[in-house]
Each structure stands twice: as C-alpha cells, then as structure tokens.
Amino acid sequence: MENLRGAIASHSRIRVTAKVKTFVLDTNVLIHDPQSIYKFQDNNLAIPVEVLEELDAIKTEQSTERGRNARRVHRILQELLPDSRSMLEGVELPNGGTLSVIINPYLVEPNRRSPAMDRLKAVLPDLSKKDNRIIASALYVQEQYPPPTVLVTKDVNVQLKARAVGLESEDYLNDKVPEEAEEASYREISLSIYELQRFCSEGKFELDSKAAKPLYLNEYVLLRSDEGKTMPARYYGDGMVQRLKIPEYVKAPGGIPIRARNLEQQFLMDALLDDSIHMLTCFGKAGTGKTLLTTACALHQTLEESSRYDGVSISRPVISLGKDIGFLPGTLDEKMKPWLQPYYDALEVLIPSKPPKEPQFASKKVSKKKHWKRDEAMVTAPVHGANGSHGHSAAPLVKPYERLLKSGLVEIEALCFIRGRSIARRFFILDEAQQLTPHEVKTVITRISEGSKIILIGDPAQIDNPYVDSRSNGLVYCHNRMKGQSVAAHVTLTKGERSRLAELAADLL
Numbered sequence: 001m002e003n004l005r006g007a008i009a010s011h012s013r014i015r016v017t018a019k020v021k022t023f024v025l026d027t028n029v030l031i032h033d034p035q036s037i038y039k040f041q042d043n044n045l046a047i048p049v050e051v052l053e054e055l056d057a058i059k060t061e062q063s064t065e066r067g068r069n070a071r072r073v074h075r076i077l078q079e080l081l082p083d084s085r086s087m088l089e090g091v092e093l094p095n096g097g098t099l100s101v102i103i104n105p106y107l108v109e110p111n112r113r114s115p116a117m118d119r120l121k122a123v124l125p126d127l128s129k130k131d132n133r134i135i136a137s138a139l140y141v142q143e144q145y146p147p148p149t150v151l152v153t154k155d156v157n158v159q160l161k162a163r164a165v166g167l168e169s170e171d172y173l174n175d176k177v178p179e180e181a182e183e184a185s186y187r188e189i190s191l192s193i194y195e196l197q198r199f200c201s202e203g204k205f206e207l208d209s210k211a212a213k214p215l216y217l218n219e220y221v222l223l224r225s226d227e228g229k230t231m232p233a234r235y236y237g238d239g240m241v242q243r244l245k246i247p248e249y250v251k252a253p254g255g256i257p258i259r260a261r262n263l264e265q266q267f268l269m270d271a272l273l274d275d276s277i278h279m280l281t282c283f284g285k286a287g288t289g290k291t292l293l294t295t296a297c298a299l300h301q302t303l304e305e306s307s308r309y310d311g312v313s314i315s316r317p318v319i320s321l322g323k324d325i326g327f328l329p330g331t332l333d334e335k336m337k338p339w340l341q342p343y344y345d346a347l348e349v350l351i352p353s354k355p356p357k358e359p360q361f362a363s364k365k366v367s368k369k370k371h372w373k374r375d376e377a378m379v380t381a382p383v384h385g386a387n388g389s390h391g392h393s394a395a396p397l398v399k400p401y402e403r404l405l406k407s408g409l410v411e412i413e414a415l416c417f418i419r420g421r422s423i424a425r426r427f428f429i430l431d432e433a434q435q436l437t438p439h440e441v442k443t444v445i446t447r448i449s450e451g452s453k454i455i456l457i458g459d460p461a462q463i464d465n466p467y468v469d470s471r472s473n474g475l476v477y478c479h480n481r482m483k484g485q486s487v488a489a490h491v492t493l494t495k496g497e498r499s500r501l502a503e504l505a506a507d508l509l
Contacts, residue, residue, distance in 0.1 A: 022046055022145060024102070024138040026153035027054040027130075029172045032437060032467055034072040037080070039174045042096035044147065047077075048137035049103050050130050064416075065440060104137045116143045120165050131158050138167055154467060175438045176471040177480040185264055185492035186220050189241075193225040200231060204242040212239040216484040218277065220267040220491060232266055237486075244270040250300035254400060255351040258296040264493045265289055271489040272297035272455070275308060278487040279445065281433075281479040282457040285506045287498030290457045291431065295346040298427040298455075302409060308451055309427045314343050315413035316431035317440075317465075336412045342431070347401035347410070415444065424449035433475040434458035435465045441474030 022044040029036055030051065037045060055074060061067030080099055081087040090100035106117045107127065116139045124132045135151065135158065142149035151162045151169040162169035189211050191199070199205040205223075207215075215221065215235045223231045223241070233241040246269045249257035260266040271280045272294060284290045298312045318339055329335075337344070404410040413428075415436075430444060433456040441456070448454050458475045470476065482488040496503035 020044060020147050022141055022147050022149045024048065024134070024141055024149065024151045025051065026134055026151065026155065026158060027051045027058075028154040028467065029152050030055065030073045031058065031066050031069045032154055032172060033175060033439060034069050034076060036172060036174060037076060037099065038093065038095055040095075040097055044090075045093070045097060045099045046102045046137075046141050047099070048134045049101055050133045050137065052077075052101070054130055065437075069439075102137045102141060104133070104140045106140060107133060107136060114143060116140070116166075123165050124161060131155070131161070134158070135162050135165065135167065138162065139165065142167060171472075175477055177476050179471065185494045186222055186267065187215070188222045188224050191223050191225055193227050193229065196223055196225045196229055196231060199223060199233070199241070199243070204236075204240055205233075207239045207241060209239065217486055218271075218484075218489040220270070220489075222263065232263055234267075234270065246270050246273060250296050252296070252299035252351050253303055255299070256349075258293065258350065260293070261289065261497050262495045264491065264495060265293055265497075268293055268491045268493065269297060271491055273301065274489075275453075276487070277489045278448070278453050279478075279482060279485075280453075280455045280488070281475060281482070281490045282455065282493065283460060283475070283479075283491075284457070284493030285459050285461065285496065287496035287502040287506055288493035289497050290493060291342050292346045292349065294429055294455055294457060295343060296350055298429060299350060299404075299410075302427055308425065309453070310425040311409045311411055311427070313411045313413045313423065313426045313428045314340055314431070315415055315418075315429070315444075316340060317415055317433075317435040336414060340412060340431075343429075344401070347404070348399070351400040351404075353399050415440070418444060418447055421447050422449045423447050423452055425451040426453075428452060428454040430454060430456045432458050433478075434460045434463055434473045435468070436474035437465075437468055438472070438474045438477040441478050445478070 020043055023040050024046045025036065030047075033039070055070045058066050059070040059074060061070070080091055080093070081101065087101045090098045093099055106112050106114065117136065120132075120136055120139055121127070124135065127133055127136065134153075138149060138151040148168065151158070151167055152172055153159055153162075153169060154172055159169040159171070189207065191205070195205060212235070217235065217237050219235045221233050221235060221241060223233050232244050234244060235241050244266055246260065246266060249259045250269070250273075251257045260269050268282060268290075271277050282290055282294070295312075295314075298309075301307055302309045302312050316339055318336075401410070405412075411426075428448060430441075433441060435458070436444075445454060456475055456478060460470045460473060460476050463469060463473060465473070468474070479490050483490060496506055
C-alpha cells in the first residue's frame with residue numbers, strides 16, 4: 001500500500017479492512033452538524049485542507065448559525081488534532097474510526113500526474129474553485145487506499161460533479177428521517193357498533209393488542225363501525241383511546257368565535273388546548289388553517305383569568321422566497337413585521353377592528369359620499385392635547401390586536417437572539433419550522449422552560465433553505481425523534497379551508 005507522501009506520515013492510522021469505508025467530508029456537512037465527526041461509526045474520516053480554509057472564511061460571521069458552527073468545528077478539530085503529527089498521521093476517534101487531514105500532493109506539485117488526476121483535469125479543469133479541489137482530494141484518497149471512498153456533501157452539484165469523475169458521493173444522512181411511503185394523516189380503527197356506542201357513553205375504550213400495536217402515544221385516530229358511524233379519539237397508551245376534549249369554539253375577548261371545520265382541525269384543537277402536551281408539531285399545506293387555529297387557541301388560553309401562560313410568543317426563520325430586497329429599516333418589531341404578517345392577518349380576523357354587523361343591517365349600503373364625509377370628519381376633527389390645546393390632526397386609530405402587542409401579551413421573537421434565553425410561561429409559536437436545520441430547532445426547543453408550550457408548524461413541501469430538504473429539515477426531524485413521548489403530539493392537516501381556489505392551487509400547481 002502506497003503511503004500518502006506529503007499528506008499523511010508513513011505511520012498513518014487509516015484502517016484498511018473489507019468492512020471499512022473512507023468518508024471525505026465537505027465543508028457544508030461540518031457547518032450543518034459540527035458533531036458529524038463522531039457519527040460515522042468505525043470508518044475513516046478525511047478532511048481536505050481546503051475545508052479548513054473555507055471554515056476560516058465562515059467563522060467571522062458573528063451573528064449567524066453558520067459562523068457559530070464553524071467556530072465549533074475549529075474547537076473540535078483543535079482538541080482532536082493538537083499537533084502537526086496527529087494531523088498528518090491521523091487520530092483514532094472515540095467511536096472507533098479515524099480522522100485525518102488531507103493535503104493533495106498533486107495540487108502542491110502540478111507536474112505530478114496520475115490517471116485519476118488526468119481524468120479530473122479533463123472534466124473539471126478549473127482547480128482554483130474550492131469545490132473542484134475538494135473533489136480532487138477525495139479522488140486522491142480513493143487512488144491511494146483500497147477501502148471504498150465516499151465524498152459526503154450537502155451540495156447536490158458537487159455530488160453530481162464527483163460522480164462524473166468516477167467518485168462515489170452522497171448526502172449527509174445521519175439527521176435524515178427514514179424514507180417512508182406516504183401515509184394518511186390519521187389511522188382508522190374498526191370497531192363494532194356496540195363498542196363504538198360504549199366509547200361514546202364512557203368517553204374511553206380499551207383496544208385489543210392487535211389494533212393498539214402500531215399506535216404511538218398521543219396519536220390521533222378515527223374510530224369507525226361497519227355501519228359507517230365514526231368518532232375521533234386520541235391514544236393514551238396501554239391500549240386506551242379517549243374522546244377529544246375540545247369546546248364548541250374558542251375566542252379571544254372581544255373577538256369572534258373560531259370552530260374546527262374538519263376532523264383534522266379537531267385533532268389540532270385538542271392538542272393545542274391540552275396542558276399535558278408541551279410540544280406539538282403540525283404539518284399542513286397552504287390554507288389548511290394552521291396559523292389561524294393555532295393563534296386562536298393561543299389567545300383563548302392566554303387571555304382567560306386562570307391561564308397558566310403569561311403571553312404568546314411568535315417567531316419564524318427569516319428566509320425569503322425569491323430575490324432578497326435587502327435590509328429592513330426600523331426597530332426589531334418593524335423589521336420582523338413583514339415576516340410575521342400572516343399572524344397580523346390572523347389577529348385581525350380573530351379580533352376585528354369593527355364588530356360584525358347584525359344580520360338585519362348587513363344588507364344596508366352606505367354611499368361613497370357619506371363614507372368620504374365620515375373619513376374627512378375623522379381627519380379634521382380637533383383633538384385635545386396634553387396641555388388642553390386643540391389640534392387639527394386626529395390620533396391614529398389603534399387596532400385591537402395592537403394593544404396586545406404593546407402590552408406584551410403577544411410578543412415577537414427573533415430567532416437570532418434566542419440563544420441563552422429561558423422562556424417561561426409562554427405559548428410559543430414557531431412558524432415555517434421546515435426552514436430550520438435540526439440543530440436550530442433543538443436550540444429553540446431547549447429554550448422552553450417549565451410551564452411553557454411550543455408549537456412548530458410548517459409545510460415540509462415548501463422549503464427555501466438550500467441546506468435542508470423534506471427529510472432533513474428541523475420540523476420533520478423533530479417529529480420523528482419526539483414521536484411517542486408523553487409530552488409531545490403531532491397533527492397533519494390536509495384539507496384546505498381558505499377557499500376553493502387556494503385548495504386547487506395547493507393541489508394542482
């Protein structure tokens with residue numbers, strides 16, 4: 001076996017066996033998960049020196065998760081590779097694998113040639129690009145050592161280029177949820193008509209072991225008899241299902257009543273109103289009622305006298321669709337307002353500025369002239385100042401939900417400042433959670449203190465973050481890992497309720 005001259009000392013610790021692979025890590029894998037170094041079992045890990053250079057450029061991003069992760073990777077590598085000998089020879093990792101830093105001698109000495117390098121230069125001639133140099137280092141490792149060499153990268157284009165030059169490449173799979181066939185949003189359990197009647201009268205029913213086996217704790221199900229009668233229920237463990245505990249409607253003081261319009265929304269309302277559930281994940285396409293129903297239940301619980309919550313906190317990742325328009329001016333609330341506009345819309349619906357008209361007056365119309373005179377009077381009406389003087393500018397109208405914001409009962413959270421906080425006695429809503437990485441979701445959830453509740457909502461099919469996909473985003477990952485825990489629940493919404501047009505667009509476009 002030829003040694004890696006100029007890259008790895010003659011006493012290399014890289015293991016060569018039939019069952020061992022050598023994984024070459026791209027920069028984006030380390031940025032995505034700094035602990036990925038410990039997650040390749042007893043295989044060899046190789047980090048091209050170009051990756052260290054890219055990490056050095058990223059570490060200066062002070063206010064971003066990427067910058068923090070780059071600095072974490074540097075600290076981990078400094079601890080594992082304390083001197084030049086360990087860096088060149090490699091070190092053994094706690095999980096049984098090895099770690100080495102690779103310097104490709106073919107890039108240091110351009111006159112040196114090999115079949116692999118010739119093939120690379122013919123396909124990817126521009127070796128000034130970091131991606132091409134990382135592929136070159138992976139090819140060098142593949143050429144020198146018998147075990148299969150795999151380039152691990154989250155950049156799809158780099159994967160394709162690596163395969164084009166004969167190098168195996170794959171995505172980082174450790175935090176991806178298992179790929180499963182598409183299932184219904186809830187399970188149906190068959191009961192006899194007598195068993196269903198017993199469930200309706202007693203509010204609970206014990207399933208046989210066969211029916212209860214595939215269910216996980218706090219899973220929502222639909223009980224159905226052969227005659228077509230149905231009843232929603234929730235699985236509480238030990239084979240026991242119980243009836244949902246939901247009111248006819250929820251509403252904020254001075255607001256309008258909000259009712260669940262379909263079975264899945266009943267499931268969501270039950271989970272939102274249950275104090276024993278401290279974390280809820282909700283999947284749903286556009287128009288299924290995620291935002292409106294979540295906000296309604298949050299205000300319903302927070303504003304009642306015996307509430308366990310001191311207020312509602314709302315946040316979402318700042319990732320735009322399409323071209324960015326640049327920095328936003330103003331205070332933190334003003335900067336976050338465009339991103340949280342769906343919640344302002346929901347608050348406007350829940351607590352309208354004007355009470356709805358009585359049915360007998362709903363058909364009456366007011367002429368444009370009367371509207372104009374009324375508006376003119378509001379603008380020109382004198383107002384009393386603090387010193388008793390009269391002014392000619394009307395005080396701006398304050399919408400009812402704006403009072404909630406000013407009083408602190410509804411609070412806007414910026415995720416970039418959440419690290420280190422302890423959020424107690426808050427109903428925390430994290431919207432668009434599918435845009436976050438698993439590590440970012442973990443950071444948010446670990447901020448939740450006793451007495452608080454966190455709701456993660458989003459659509460795994462609508463992802464704008466280039467570093468996550470439908471199987472590796474924080475929302476799906478969180479649901480997969482927390483499924484079956486006594487404090488967690490999950491609901492999937494599939495039926496659109498916004499409008500027929502929105503439903504057709506979500507399904508067909």
